[in-house]
Structures are given as C-alpha cells and as structure tokens.
Amino acid sequence: MGLLFFYCGYSFEAKGQGTDSIGDTAIEVTTPLPKNPKKATILSAILPGAGQVYNDKAWKVPILYAGIITDAYFIGFNNKRYQSFREALFDFDEGIQNDFPSLNRDGLVRNVNYWRRNRDICILLMGAIYALNIIDANVDAHLSGFEISDDLALKVEPHMERFSANNNTMGLALKINFR
Known part of the structure; x- marks a missing residue:
C-alpha cells in the first residue's frame, strides 16, 4: 500500500527545453510533456477529483463534488421516504394506525416501490x-499532449451544390482551416 502512495505521489511531469532568442537575449522555452493517463486514472479512482487536479483542470472538481453531494442528499431523502412508507405498510398489515391513514394497502405498496x-x-x-x-x-x-494551434479558423460560407441540370441546393458550409 505504501508503494501505491509513493507511486501516486511521484511526479512524472518533465519539461522539454529549447531556446528562443529575442534580440540579444536568449529565453528558455519549456513545454510540459503530456500527462500520464495511468496516474490520472489511479488518482481519480482513489480520490474523486484528484485526477482532474493532476491534469491541471481543478475547475472541474467543484462540479464533481456538487454532483456527488446532491446525489447523496437525494439518496438519503428517497431512503427516508422509503423507510417511512415501508414502516407504514408493516403497521397497516398488523392493524396498527400508521402515519398515512388516507392510503389503503395498494397505495402504500405503490409508494414503497416508488421511493425504493x-x-x-x-x-x-x-x-x-x-x-x-x-x-x-x-x-x-x-x-493533454495534443498541441492546439492558434491558427485554427472556422468559416461559415454560403454553399450551392448542383445535383442535376434542374436540381440545385443552397445552404451554409462550415470550413475549418488548419495552417
């Protein structure tokens, strides 16, 4: 188990190096290597959101935990309603007054099934x-290893296509230019 934490804590991130010159000054350019998918997967499996932090996408963590907390709330809410209708059904079967006097046995069974x-x-x-x-x-x-160029362009242009001598079609064409 200790090796797993050592493995997850060890950073595989390395920097590629190069130089760029502006005038007489040389500037060192560093580009991060792609993230390790295995490490990101293990981190997220151990602690939800840890893989997103490792991938430098920490903005996703609050969304993830909001979903988990909201779902946990509804699990508790639905379970509480299920337990109360289930208890009322048992009381009805034993002839004891329950919390839902207006419901007959079929109504109680439907509610038990619905909330479960x-x-x-x-x-x-x-x-x-x-x-x-x-x-x-x-x-x-x-x-993470894919380089996204700033030279991408998306153009929307009118487009006319001729299928036959009397059949023309007009529309819009989306064109992506890679430079």
Missing part, C-alpha cells in the same frame, strides 16, 4: 458519477 426505485436509481447515478470522474481524468490526460 428512486433511491436505487440515485445509487446507480452515484456509481455513474464516480465512473465518469475516472473516465474524464483518463481522457483528459490522453489529450
């Missing part, structure tokens, strides 16, 4: 949030 299903869906959603956290960290680390 909502709780279970929220639990599955929590698993999906956790999995998306790991996937996002892995994909972001893989894409």
